[in-house]
Amino acid sequence: MTEETIKKRLYHVSVKDLAEFVINHGDIDYRYRKSATAIEGIRAHQTIQKRRPNDYLAEVTVEGIYETDDYIFSIKGRIDGVFLDKEIPVVEEIKSSYLAMDEIKESDKFTHLAQAKIYAYLYATQKDLSFIDVQMTYVNLMGFHEESYLNHFDLIQLSEFYHLCLEEYCAWQNKLFEWEKKRNKSLNDLEFPFKNYRKGQRELSVSVYRSLLEEKNLFLQAPTGLGKTIGVLFPNLKALAENKLDKIFYLTAKNMGRVVAEETIKIVLESAEIKAVVITAKDKTCFNLDKACEPDSCSYAKDYYKKLKDVLPKLWENNLFNQQTIEKLGREYELCPFELSLDLSNWVDVIICDYNYVYDPIVYLRRFFDDNKLKYSLLVDESHNLVDRARSSYSAAVNRDWIKKIKLNLPENHNVMMESLEKIDQQFKSFKKRFSKSIKFEKVYVDKVIPRGLVTPFNSFIAAVDNWLADENSFEAYSELKEFYFEVNRFLKMRDFFNDKYRFIFDFSKKNWAINLMCLDPSQWIKEKADASSLAVYFSATLKPFDYFKKTIEGDCESYDVEFDSPFNQKNLKVVVNTEVSTKYKERDEFYGVAAQKIVEFISVKKGNYILYFPSFAYLEKIKEIFEEQYSEINLLSQSREMTVVDRNDFLNSFHDTSEIIGLAVMGGSFGEGIDLVGNRLIGVGVVGVGLPMVCVENNLLKDYFDEQYHKGFEYAYQLPGIQKILQTSGRVIRSENDVGVICLIDNRYKQSSYLKHLPKYWDTTMLSSNNRTIKEELSVFWNQNNN
Ligand code: SF4
Structure with missing residues (x-):
């Protein structure tokens, strides 16, 4: 290599990727065609290879080098086999399928042949051949019946084809490289995109960056208001500019998290050049929900790949591909919006998507995780949800x-x-x-x-x-x-x-x-994804005890952890804990009246908007009955079992600065987290019970499993998931630096240190029981001091 060549950046591309990018021009077609699994494909290949003559060469590696002004492309691949017993060598490409050869789409066959032609060219140049044949063999997985057809090529034809492919591929890659230079320059110059760091925010960013450098994953607890999203994202963007990362996955559990991430990207875009895509679920973005994803039913599926390739440079003029932009482009160019978001993810810098696209064993994005050639980071927002989600994905x-x-x-x-x-x-x-x-x-x-x-x-x-x-x-x-x-x-x-x-x-x-x-325990598969990445950051406002989350998420405690206090003035929040009520299932009947009385005491000190959370809908209904009979002046608004998105929004929109609403909801339900009622829209939260999940076969199996693993069955299966719910619901009160509010926790189990120790140390908490101050007395002092 010359000195000039050494300075060029090396770029690896597989023959398959090259052929698919240039030749792919078919439709989206998800009709029920059973497709071969990777293992079935390998078995079929091996069966066919064994049928070949003794001098047949199986699995032949070929490579070619192609240079442009700035880059060197190394094109590599492995030929399924080469026949040497013919007059001229024959390169064989084997494809396995449950379909007969005449049922396979012509566009697919065209792409397969293109791949074989590139193999043939590379083999012929390596062996100095002027002519070579290409045999396409299709093997049906039901019985391994094979059908083949032969093509004859001379080197000039193959060379023309190969170079045409590379020119087209490199033209697009050059565009990407140009973009990368522009992006890196702008990210290198990027200052933190807010006026000032909030208290703890700079340290948060530094801990993320340090974890990346030290190749350790990070568990990070940071309360609301610290600015976690940009705090975590910012060092990752810097790492993109330094080529320490190729791509960032920002993973969310709920829609709210996705919205916040998207808004943060918009702010970054005001001062930097990056490209991001938001992947929206198919059923939320599809233009033809009642149709099948195939060309005869849906025009957005027809000729999708050809249309996409033709308009790609035009699409590339955008930087943020959110749902709105993707749908607009989809309509304009008649492209399926869901497939478009997936395809754009190939080339953008940041992918904002649901956990599923990484952690679900069926839905995950194979294009990135099956044959990983990228350095990527996984930023897992609201990670206290991750284990439950992964558990259900693997069940x-x-x-x-x-x-x-x-x-x-x-x-x-x-x-x-x-x-x-x-x-x-x-x-x-x-x-x-x-x-x-x-x-x-x-x-x-x-x-x-x-x-x-x-x-x-x-x-x-x-x-x-x-x-x-x-x-x-x-x-x-x-x-x-x-x-x-x-x-x-x-x-x-x-x-x-x-x-x-x-x-x-x-x-x-x-x-x-x-x-x-x-x-019971999906940690080995979560860890697998983390191990394949350059960095995994698990972050949430409630991610303690770290030991519990590290063991259930990654199966060990090797990763770093860091915790930040709330940036808000702690004097703005008062927490009272009442221990006069038992919420144990067998004792509930005795205590409904006391619980209602304590709640009324709590909400009477200062008029305003409150949400009260209960262990179940049955419990909620009991309290509601008591309120309706004895406290009919209270303006109640109650969560119900079958609420639609519209009902849910109506419920939340009823809370405004001057209303006096008492919302009744269940812990762990749709109002348990991810709701943001700032200022006087919510001044207090009451939580009855300690949030324990229902006792059932499944939870008892978890308990037995965690007993076997860590001798912490009850804690891991019941107590800590319950505490998570308490902390999440309590976190609804203080949403901004000007918020002032109160929390009332009601359950006699708070007398036990095993529950009490999990309440945040930075809370100003007062334990109340029948023989000391009342809720009213304690909160009157607080509200008198904070009379806003
Ligand atoms: S628009 Fe809808 S029906 Fe059409 S291909 Fe896309 S997802 Fe399938």
């Missing part, structure tokens, strides 16, 4: 009710389908018979292994569906069948993960029997 359940519903509405003459459903139903019945003997009373069977007999009927059902669902979509049970198909598929997929951190549960205690593969 799967199949309910018997589906089968009954589908059988009722299935069109006639679908005997194969009917038989396959019947077999699953038989399996449910035989499980009931078998397991009833071992568990006489509970009617819930639990095992550490998946019992035999289940997988075969599920596989037969999937095969039956795969054979005809693609073409039959107009019968009554279609959507139910589709959903059941996805459930069964998920179930079969989770079987691959099933290990000692899982339990098999067969629940026939209710009318709707269910089979569940319950993941």
Whole structure:
């Protein structure tokens, strides 16, 4: 290499990526075509390779170098095989599928051939050949039947094709490189995009940056108001400019977190050049919700890839691809908005998306995580939600009710389908018979292994569906069948993960029997994603005790942790704890009246807006009845079980500066976190109970598991998840530096240090009991001092 060449930046590109970028010009088509898994594909390749003659070369690595003024592209790939027994060598590209060759889309075949032609060119130049043949072989996974066709090329044809591909690819890459230079310059010059750092905010950013340099993950607790989003994002943006990172994933659990991240990016964009995409769920952004994602039904799916390539330079003029922009561009260029957001994620600097796109084993973005060539960071907002979300992503359940519903509405003459459903139903019945003997009373069977007999009927059902669902979509049970198909598929997929951190549960205690593969501990898979990244930052206002979160999120305690106090004046918040009420299930009846009385005392000291949180809807209803009978002057607004997004917004919009509303809600429900009622819109929160999750089979299994693992079963399965809910609901009161408010915690379990020790040290907390000051006395002093 010359000195000049050494200065150039090296860029690796796989033959597959090159061919797909340049040649891909088909439709989006998510019709029910069962696709091969990676393992099935490998097996098919090996089977075909074994059928070849002795001198056949399998898995041949090829490489080419292509230089531009600033960059060197190293193009690499592995040929499936080369026949040497012919007059001229034949490069073979093998593709496996459940479809026959004539069912495979022409556009896909075109891309496959392009890939093979690039392989052939690289092989021919390596071996100094003037002619070479290319054989495309399609192997059907049902029986490994193969079909092939041959193409004959000379080196000049292949060379022209190869260089055309590279020119097109490099033109786009150069655009990206130019962008990267511009971005890096602007990020290098970027000052912290707010006037001043808030108290603790600079230290927060420094701890994030230090973790990146030291290749350690970070658990970070920082209360509301410290400016966590920009505090965490800022050092990551700086790392982009220094080429320490290629991409930032900002992961959110709820819509509110996504909105805050997007707003923060908008502020950064006022003084820096970056590109960001917000990925919105398909059902929230699709233009044709009632249609299938295929070209005959949806015009946004038709010719999607060709249209995208044609308008890509135009799209690139934008910097923030949020839902609004993506939908506008989607309509303008007739592109599916959901697919567009995914494709844009390939090239932008920051991806704002739900946890699912990283942590769900089915939904995750394979393009980044299967063959990771990037240095990326995972910034996990509100990470106190992560374990629960990952646990449910790695679990799967199949309910018997589906089968009954589908059988009722299935069109006639679908005997194969009917038989396959019947077999699953038989399996449910035989499980009931078998397991009833071992568990006489509970009617819930639990095992550490998946019992035999289940997988075969599920596989037969999937095969039956795969054979005809693609073409039959107009019968009554279609959507139910589709959903059941996805459930069964998920179930079969989770079987691959099933290990000692899982339990098999067969629940026939209710009318709707269910089979569940319950993941107790998803930490190994969360850790896997963290290990593949350059940095994972888990942050939240409530992420303590760190020991608990580190063990449940990453399975160990190796990562750094750091905690920050609230930047707000602590004199603005008063917390009182009343210990006269028991909320234990068996004692509740005795205490509803006392609880209502204490609440009334709490909200009477100062008129204004309050939200009161209860352990359940049943508890809420009891208190509501007492209020309606005895305190009818109180202006109540109550959460209900079936609230829509509109109802929820109406509920929150009722709280305004001059109203005097007493909201009733349940802990852990939709008003338990992520609501921001600033100033007088909320001056107090009352929390009855210690938030313990419901006692049930699943939570008891968690308890047993954490007992085995850490000797902390009750603490990890019940107590700490409960405390999290208390802290999240309490965190609704002080949302800005000018907020003044009160919290009243009611439960006699606060007498125990095991509960009390988890309340934040920076709170001004007073314990009250029947023999000292009353809630009214204590809060009167506070409100007199803070009479605003
Ligand atoms: S617009 Fe909707 S229906 Fe059409 S391809 Fe996109 S997601 Fe599918």
